[in-house]
Amino acid sequence: xxxxxxxxxxxxxxxxxxxxxxxxxxxxxxxxxAHCVDIAGRVSEICTALTIPYVFKASFDKAxxxxxxxxxxxxxxxxxxxxxxxxxxVGVPVVTDVHETWQIEPTAAVCDVLQIPAFLCRQxxxxxxxxxxxxxxxxxxxxxxxxxxxxxxxxKIREAGGxxxxxxxxxxxxxxxxxxxxxxxxxxxxxxxxxxFDGTHSVQxxxxxxxxxxxxxxxxxxxxxxxxxxxxxxxxxEVHDNPDHAPSDGPNMVRLSDxxxxxxxVVAVRRAVAPLPAID
Numbered sequence: 001x002x003x004x005x006x007x008x009x010x011x012x013x014x015x016x017x018x019x020x021x022x023x024x025x026x027x028x029x030x031x032x033x034a035h036c037v038d039i040a041g042r043v044s045e046i047c048t049a050l051t052i053p054y055v056f057k058a059s060f061d062k063a064x065x066x067x068x069x070x071x072x073x074x075x076x077x078x079x080x081x082x083x084x085x086x087x088x089x090v091g092v093p094v095v096t097d098v099h100e101t102w103q104i105e106p107t108a109a110v111c112d113v114l115q116i117p118a119f120l121c122r123q124x125x126x127x128x129x130x131x132x133x134x135x136x137x138x139x140x141x142x143x144x145x146x147x148x149x150x151x152x153x154x155x156k157i158r159e160a161g162g163x164x165x166x167x168x169x170x171x172x173x174x175x176x177x178x179x180x181x182x183x184x185x186x187x188x189x190x191x192x193x194x195x196x197f198d199g200t201h202s203v204q205x206x207x208x209x210x211x212x213x214x215x216x217x218x219x220x221x222x223x224x225x226x227x228x229x230x231x232x233x234x235x236x237x238e239v240h241d242n243p244d245h246a247p248s249d250g251p252n253m254v255r256l257s258d259x260x261x262x263x264x265x266v267v268a269v270r271r272a273v274a275p276l277p278a279i280d
Contacts, residue, residue: 002280003192005233008136008163011093011112014053016165017194021270022234023047023263024095024113024138024196026057028249029073036082039256040090043239046260050267055113056086056094057236062248063099064119071247076103080110087112095138101129108133118142118169118201121153131162138165138196143172143206147184154191166191167236168227169198176205176214180223185230189278197227198236204252215252217243221262228266229273235266 007017016022025043030036040056047054060079062072073079083094093112098104099120107114114130116123118140130137139153150166157164166188170178180202188195202223205214224235240246243253254262 002190002278005189005194005278006163006192008165008194010053010055010136014055014093014112016053016196016234018233020051020053021228021232021266022053022055022196023237024055024057024234025237025239025259027240027246028059028238028253029062029071029247030058030060030079030082031247033082033085036086037089039239039241040086040092042241042256043259044090044092046263050263052263052267053234054092056083056090056092057096057115057238058083058086058094059097060107061097061099063097064117073248076106080106084110098126098130101125104129104133108135111135113138113165116140121145121150124156127153127156128160131157131160131164133162136163136165138167140167140169140198140201141184141188143170143178145171147181147187150188151191154193164191164193165196165234166193167196167198168202168232169236170202170204172206178202178204178206180227182226182230183279185227185232186276186279189231189233190280194233195231196234196236197224197232199224199227200236200238200249200252200254204249215249217252217254220252220254221265224262224266225269228269231273231275237262 095113173179238253
């Protein structure tokens, strides 16, 4: 049985699950307060002009890096300081990853959305604790899961009194490659949760550079157009002013200068294509 999508309130004035198309975007990891505020401000200007509800994204810790020598971030305290500055100075809601249950209380005090990384999408204690925080929970579908398996994740969140967003970020396809099965999007929407398409991690090549993940940002515009045509409620895009020199996920992040034309294209696709029903 198909459950109609129930819109999720992110904060006052920002809701995902209806019109218009939403966006979660920002650098992979918190690099500094000034950098986060700058990126958030510039993306917010683009989104305001296009009437796109915007949530700023950056991680305080990248706990699943390919190598122990890779940059993980500056930690919880410094990361939350940067996210607090974004909410205060730019006036947009924020989302970040949580990896352990003890991180949820301080993170929920700052962030409007708590994100469960793909590799942790079946960690029941983490999911239930996030759902009980009072914040919306965005769960990245694991590269190793079929879309139908995410119904159990949604059930865990709802049984704990929470609200869910589900993010498609590609599935494992041989060595160091991901592929997007666009059938996943209507299947995920069949659980009644707003669906987000992650256009940047879907072009990632996990571990493809030996001690780091590779990727190919050239394919992002193609995938996000297709996802919006199929039907999603929001996009997730990692963006950076200089991705070739970013400390994390540079190869798959969108250049900030390319964001405006990408979003203009998907808004046009959204207006041109009537939404299709979900599939149970």
